[in-house]
Amino acid sequence: MDPNASADLSFLRKLVFGVSQNVLDPAQDYLFESRLTGLLRNYGMTRIGELVLHLRARNDPVLERAVAEAMTINETSFFRDRRPFELLRTEVLPRLIESRRSSRSLRLWSAACSTGQEAYSLAMLILDRAATLVGWNIRIEGTDISSEVIARAQAGMYQRAEIERGLTGCHLIRYFDREGEAWTVNPELRSLCNFRQANLCGPRMPFSRAVDRFDLILLRNVMLYFSQEHRRALLAGIHRLLPPDGVLVLGASEQPADPSLWTPVLSGGACYFKPRQPS
Ligand SMILES: C[S@@+](CC[C@H](N)C(=O)[O-])C[C@H]1O[C@@H](n2cnc3c(N)ncnc32)[C@H](O)[C@@H]1O
Structure with a gap:
């Protein structure tokens, strides 16, 4: 050696x-x-x-x-782990949509989005309800530190093996166009999502303007790669981006570094977190 x-x-x-x-x-x-x-x-x-x-x-x-x-690990899939997306579909999104009836606006963030499947899964849940969301302003942001995976997310093109992981036949037919052996997200799905390269642990949060606010943030399967100190700082930053009724979803094996900032809500075998307000 x-x-x-x-x-x-x-x-x-x-x-x-x-x-x-x-x-x-x-x-x-x-x-x-x-x-x-x-x-x-x-x-x-x-x-x-x-x-x-x-x-x-x-x-x-x-x-x-x-x-x-x-050296990043970019493992992901459509509707990964299924249960959190079921919870989003049946409880979280209906409640958020109801409470945003007057502003008719929703902003969602897939932080550490890898090749885009997570953001597009959210977009499919939204478009499945398109009939009730006519005239709404809905944006899904996807960010990742790797410019290579961001380029793939932007292209929205997936091979058969990726499509077979998590997508139902209905979603495939409705939201994807076939190009030879690959499938590309259709323009309707693509138009909801915006992808860019950004570091979650850099000197500035990817979204740090005073006006930046999200209704729902997915921060899944990425904190496990960070030190305890970076997890704390990141979650404190994320807390500032959520309104009191906003929602944070972590990976199945992840917990908030500072539990005092979050109220866990358990339902249907999955969990999400609401930001606790300082007393
Ligand atoms: C295992 S994937 C998770 C993808 C998706 N969230 C999911 O759960 O399926 C982790 C992603 O985190 C990204 N990542 C790692 N460190 C990061 C950092 N400091 N800032 C932003 N993204 C990071 C990696 O590039 C990778 O794409």
């Missing part, structure tokens, strides 16, 4: 933390080898040692970013 290998991997772990605030477990160092293969090839390199030598020698933010992006 290369005597510098362990120092190189430790250097890369720190680099990834610095760029994306993802905490990588040394027990999973073997992942560097497989995840960085394409990147090494693109840069005409053959070994991780070469890459580290290059990064140690010069400031190269583009390459640093590419390394951090390559």
Whole structure:
């Protein structure tokens, strides 16, 4: 084994933390080898040692970013975990729609949206109720740190294996157009969603203007990659973006870092959180 290998991997772990605030477990160092293969090839390199030598020698933010992006885990699917989406369909969205009757406006955020399936799943739940939402202003924002997955979300094109994970035949026929072996979201579905690259743990929240407000935020299966400190800061920022009747949905195994800020609501085997107001 290369005597510098362990120092190189430790250097890369720190680099990834610095760029994306993802905490990588040394027990999973073997992942560097497989995840960085394409990147090494693109840069005409053959070994991780070469890459580290290059990064140690010069400031190269583009390459640093590419390394951090390559190490993100982008696992996702349409209507992932099913139950939270059932809860959104039967309870959360009907209640939000009822309480926004006068403003006729809804703003939703899929934070860490990966390749877009989560945002498009929300969009399908909304469009399934389109008859009651005529004239409404509805926006679904999708953000992710990886520009590669954002480009895929924007394209909205999915292969058969991705379509087969979570989509019903009805949704497929109604909201997707077939292009050879792939399926692309139709213009109606696409028009509800806006995607952009953004870091949830950067110096500024992706949405930080005083007017920024969301009715529903999905922050699922991403906090597990962050340190406790970053989880706290992120959830405090998210709390500021939600009105008192707003809703936060986390991943099935995730909990708010600061439970005093949130009221959990359990229903139908799923859970969402309402922001608690300071007393
Ligand atoms: C496992 S996927 C979850 C996707 C989707 N939310 C779901 O539950 O199916 C995690 C996503 O978080 C993104 N991510 C990781 N660190 C991030 C950060 N600091 N800011 C924004 N997105 C981040 C990754 O690029 C990846 O696409």
